[in-house]
Amino acid sequence: GAGVSQSPSNKVTEKGKDVELRCDPISGHTALYWYRQRLGQGLEFLIYFQGNSAPDKSGLPSDRFSAERTGESVSTLTIQRTQQEDSAVYLCASSSADRSSYNSPLHFGNGTRLTVT
Amino acid sequence: AQSVSQHNHHVILSEAASLELGCNYSYGGTVNLFWYVQYPGQHLQLLLKYFSGDPLVKGIKGFEAEFIKSKFSFNLRKPSVQWSDTAEYFCAVKGGYQKVTFGIGTKLQVIP
Numbered sequence: 001g002a003g004v005s006q007s008p009s010n011k012v013t014e015k016g017k018d019v020e021l022r023c024d025p026i027s028g029h030t031a032l033y034w035y036r037q038r039l040g041q042g043l044e045f046l047i048y049f050q051g052n053s054a055p056d057k058s059g060l061p062s063d064r065f066s067a068e069r070t071g072e073s074v075s076t077l078t079i080q081r082t083q084q085e086d087s088a089v090y091l092c093a094s095s096s097a098d099r100s101s102y103n104s105p106l107h108f109g110n111g112t113r114l115t116v117t
Numbered sequence: 118a119q120s121v122s123q124h125n126h127h128v129i130l131s132e133a134a135s136l137e138l139g140c141n142y143s144y145g146g147t148v149n150l151f152w153y154v155q156y157p158g159q160h161l162q163l164l165l166k167y168f169s170g171d172p173l174v175k176g177i178k179g180f181e182a183e184f185i186k187s188k189f190s191f192n193l194r195k196p197s198v199q200w201s202d203t204a205e206y207f208c209a210v211k212g213g214y215q216k217v218t219f220g221i222g223t224k225l226q227v228i229p
Contacts, residue, residue: 013229033217043207056216091161093217098134105151106209106217108161 004109006092012115013082021077021112025094032079033106034067038088046090049075081115089113119144119212123220130198131228138193138223140182140208150191151209151217154183161207167191178202203227 005024013019025032034046045059049069060066064082069075079086093106126138142148152164165176172184182193191208208220 035219043219045216045218048216050214093161105163105166106153106161108153110160 004094004107006109006112008112008116009110010113012117015084015116016081018078018080019080019082019114021090021114023075023077023092023094023109025073025075025092026107027094028072029094029096029107030072031095031104032075033093034075035093036088037091037111039102041090043091044060046077047084079114082114084116087114087116119148119210119215119218121208121210121220123129123208123223125223126221127224127226129226129228131198132200136193136195136198136202136225137225138206138208138225140191140193140220141189142191142208142210143189144210144212150184151211152176152180152191152193153207153209153219155207155222156204159223163216164193164206196218198225199203200227200229 004026007022011019030051032049035043036046047067048056049062064080067075067077077090089111091108091111093108095104095106120143120184122141131201150167153161154164155161164180165174165182167174167184175181180193180195182191184191203226205222207222209217
C-alpha cells in the first residue's frame with residue numbers, strides 16, 4: 001500500500017466496553033510501533049514490534065492494553081474495559097528497520113481517535 | 118534508557134522571524150536523531166534526520182538541525198519562518214536497535 005493505514009479513523013465507545021484498533025503497515029516494513037497522543041500532550045510510546053523478536057511492551061499503561069502482530073503484517077491494539085482516560089489518538093507507525101537499516105525513519109498512519117464516554 | 122527533552126512547549130513568532138527549537142537527549146551510545154512535524158489536520162511526517170557524518174543536517178522546507186554530541190543536543194533551526202510553518206514539532210531519538218522515543222512536542226504558531 002501507499003502508506004500506513006489505520007482503522008477505524010474515529011471510535012466512540014462507552015466506558016467499560018472493549019475496543020480493537022487496527023494497523024496495516026507499509027508492505028515489507030519489519031518494525032511497527034503504537035503510540036498514544038492525548039489532547040495537549042506529546043507522543044506516548046505503547047509497544048514496539050521488530051521482526052520475530054519479542055515485542056517491547058514497556059509502554060503499555062495497564063494490563064487492559066494488549067497488542068498483537070501477525071508476522072510482519074497487520075497489528076491490532078486491544079483495550080479492554082475502556083476508561084475515560086483512554087480517550088486519545090492512537091497512532092501506528094512502521095519502518096523498514098532491520099539489522100541492515102535499523103535507523104530508517106518512521107512512517108505514521110493518520111491515527112484512530114478514540115473517545116470513551 | 119533513552120529520553121528526549123524539548124524545552125519549549127509553545128512558541129509564537131511573527132513571519133520572517135528566526136526559529137530555534139531546543140532538543141536534548143539522553144543515551145550513552147550511538148544515536149540516530151529525528152525531527153518530525155505534524156501540520157494541522159495531517160499525520161506526522163519526517164522533517165529531517167541525523168545518522169552519522171556531517172553534524173549539520175538539512176531537511177525539507179529550509180529547516181536544519183545541528184547535532185552537538187558534547188551537549189547531547191539536536192536543535193532545530195530555520196532562519197525565516199512562514200505562516201505555513203505553523204505546526205507541532207517533535208524531536209525523537211533512537212539508540213542502537215532500541216525503540217524510537219519522542220519528546221513532548223513544541224507547538225509553533227506563526228503570525229502573519
